[in-house]
Amino acid sequence: MRVGIIGATGYGGAELLRLLNQHPKVEEIVLYSSSKEGMNIQESYPHVSGIYNKELKSIKLQSMKEEVDTVFLATPPGVSTEWSGAIAKAGCQVIDLSGDLRLQDPLVYETWYKREAAPLSLIENAVYGLPEWNRDYIKKAKIIANPGCYPTATLLGLAPLAKSEIIDVDSIIIDAKSGTSGAGRSPSAVTHYSEMNENFKIYQINTHKHVPEIEQLLNEWNNNIQTVTFQPHLVPMVRGIMATIYVKAKRQTSEEELRELYQEAYQKEHFVRVRPKGQFPATKEVYGSNYCDIGVTYDERTGRITVVSVIDNVVKGASGQAIQNFNIMNGFEEELGINNVPMYP
Template sequence: MSTKFRAAIIGSTGYGGVELIRLLLSHPNVEITSVISSSSAGTPIADGYPHLNQIMLDKLDGIDIDEIKQKSDVVFIAAPHGVAIELAPKLLDAGLKVIDISGDFRLKSGEVYEQWYKHKAADPTYVEKAVYGLSEVFADEVKGTEFVSNPGCFPTATLLGLVPLVSKGWADLSSIIIDSKSGVSGAGRGLSLTSHYSEINENFLAYKVNKHQHTPEIEQVLSRVAGEEVVVTFTTHLVPMTRGILSTMYVNLKGKHTEDEIIEMFQQYYEGRRFVRIRSKGKWPATKEVWGSNYCDIGISLDERTGRLTVISVIDNVVKGAAGQAVQNLNLMMGWDEGAGLAFTPVYP
C-alpha cells in the first residue's frame, strides 16, 4: 500500500491541470489519485492529451466531494475563475488541503474582486483563510496552512521583480510602470479569436489595457509590503510564442543607489531561494532561459542619466506562474524540500 501523499487535480484538462500532472508524476512524496474534469468525466485523460498515453491510464472523474475526500489528501483546483468559490469551502470543510490556482481567493476585498473579475465574490470567511502563496515572499505563512491561493502568472513575474525594492524603501511608489508580455498558453486551451493561429502569428498586441484583473493583485501585495497604498500602471501584451512571461518594470529610485548595490540587495533578499536567479551586471534574462522550469530570472539596469531603474523578470507562465508554484507551495505546506518534484533544468533551445 502506498504511503505517498494523495493528490487530486480538478480541472485536469486545462494547461495548468495537465502541467500539474507532469510535475507531480515526478514528485517523490506525491501520488496522483484522481484527475477530475466536469466536462470530460469518464474519458481517459490521454484522449485529450495523447502525450500521456501509457503514462496516465486514468479516466477522468466527475466532481464528487465524498469521493474526492476518500481518495485525496490535497486538492489542486485548476479550474476557471468562479469554480473554486463553490468548491474550495466544501473541500476544506471535508478536512482536505486545498491549493487554488484560479484568482477566486487572491483578493481580500470582495468588492474589488467583483469589480475586476465580474463575478460574485467568495465567502469572506474563506477568503480570510486563504494564504497568498507567493512562495519566495510569504513562505513562512504558507508553511503548515491548509489553504493556499496560488498567485497569478503576471503578478508572480512582476512582484518578484519589485518586492525587494519596495520592502527596502528604495522605490518611489508613485512611479511604478509595468510592461508585461505573455505567450498564448496564458489564455488557456479554450478557443478564441485572439489565440487563433492566423490572428496571433507574426502579430504582437496589447490587451485589457488598464483593465487587466491581475492589476489589483499586484497592488494589494505591494501595498502590504510597503505599508501604504500603492497604485501601478500595468499593461499586458500577447506575443506569438507558446510559453513565457517577460515583465519589464520601470521605477524611480528614492535616494542614491548604484547598480552594483541594487543587484547585491536583490541577491541578499533571495539568498537561499533556489528558484529566483539574479543576473550579474549587464546581463538580462530571456523567456527561453526558464522554459519548462520553475525559475524566475531577474536582470537589473540603472539609468544614471534619469535615475530610473529597469527590472526585467522572466518566468514560464505555466510552471512558475501556475503549476510549478502550486507544487512549491505544497512542499512548503508539508515541510518537504521546497524543490521536490521541481528539479527541472530549463529546456533549451
C-alpha cells in the same frame, strides 16, 4: 500522498499532471472533471499515452477525502468560490490556481472579475502562495491562493525595491509580455494562429484583473504604494512571461547597490536567480522550469531603475508554484518534483 486535480484537461491541469507524475512523494494522481467524466485523459492529451492511463472521475465532494489528501483546482474563476470551502471542510488541503481567493476585499474582486466573490470566511482562511515572501504562513495553511502568472513575475521582480526606501512609489510602470498559453486552452479569436502569428498585441488596457493582486501585495510590503501602471501584451510564443519594470529612484543609487539588494533578498531562494552585472534574462532560459530569473540596472542619466523578470507562465506562474506550495505545506523539500533544468533551446 494522494493528490487530485480538478480541471485536468486545461493547460494548468496538464502541467500539474506532468510534474506530479515525477514527484517522489506522490503515489497516486486522481483526475476530476465536471463535464468530461469517463473520458480517458489520453483522449485529451495523447502525449501522456503509455505514462498515465486513467479516466476522469466525477466530482463528489462528500467522498473526496477518501480518495485524495490534496486537491489542486486548475479551474476558471468562480469554480473555487463554489467548491474550495467544501473540499477543505471534508479534510483535504486545497491549492487554488484560479484568482477566486487571492483578493482580500470581496468588492475589489467583484469590480475586477465581474462576478460574485467567495464568502469572506473562505477568503480569510486562504493564504497567498508566493513562497519566497510568504513561506511561514504557507507552512501552516490548509487553503492556498496560488498567485497569478503576471503577479508572480512582477512581485518577485519588485519585492526588494518595494521593501526599500529607494524608489518613488508613484512611478511604478510594469510592461509585461506573455505567451498565448496564458489565455488557456479554449480557442478564441485573440489566440487564433492567423491572428497571433507574426503579431504583437496589447490587451485589457488598464483593466487586467491581475492589477489589484499586484497592488494588494505591494501595499502590504510598503503601505505608501497605492497604485501601479500595469499593461500586458501577447507575443507569438506558447510559454513565457517577461515583465519589464520601470521605477524612478528617489535618490542617487547605482547598479552595484541594487544588485546587492537583490542578491541579499534572494540568496537563499532556490528558484529565484539574480543575473550578474550586465546580463538580462530571456524567457527561453526558464522554459519548462520553476525558475524566476531577474536582471536589474540603473540609468544615471534618467534616475530610473529597470528590472527584468522572466518566468514560465505555466510552471512558476501556475502549476510549478502550486507544487512548490504543496511541498511547503507538507514539510517536504521545496524543490521536490520541480527541480528540473530549463529546456533550451
